[in-house]
Amino acid sequence: QQPVQSPQAVILREGEDAVINCSSSKALYSVHWYRQKHGEAPVFLMILLKGGEQKGHEKISASFNEKKQQSSLYLTASQLSYSGTYFCGTEKVTGGTSYGKLTFGQGTILTVHP
């Protein structure tokens, strides 16, 4: 089942902050965040694992609430280059080894204006 992202779209002025949320009805092993610009490949931003480990770009921060199966991506002091569509991809807890089978949300369109 697809995770639900909110909001669907955000418009910011340069320097403003934004939070994008991702919610799943399934028990999650990990949450992956990507940004995709029009006509380009998704670019990795952050991975958050059950248990608290995470890996990502220095300027990006995110959280993962395991009890609620929710993740939030925090974009601070936004820049024009932050514009794009943000996707969360979730990996369910399974009995076997994790291998990164992701189910993506529908995306959040972020537009940053000068």
Place this chain on the structure above:
Amino acid sequence: GAGVSQTPSNKVTEKGKYVELRCDPISGHTALYWYRQSLGQGPEFLIYFQGTGAADDSGLPNDRFFAVRPEGSVSTLKIQRTERGDSAVYLCASSLGTVIDYNEQFFGPGTRLTVL
């Protein structure tokens, strides 16, 4: 170093034809994923390879879709008897394939398939 590459970047075909889409992963990446992305949607998982074997093909929509990775590097997604509903961007991603790297996936630019 070189990223994930996909060819062709665009493919236009007629309904009923056969197509092949190619993915060249990052050197040394043992895990390879195929996704399909429709306009305004997130990528949809199709199939996952670990090495040469398809470890999970549960996302392939039907038996018209098939993928191979014979030498554990380049992969080809094959679609038989294409239908208009197959039109989408087909994305390939690769990762090191070890739990240690958290399965961070690097995506290619995609192949835009249009079935007329």
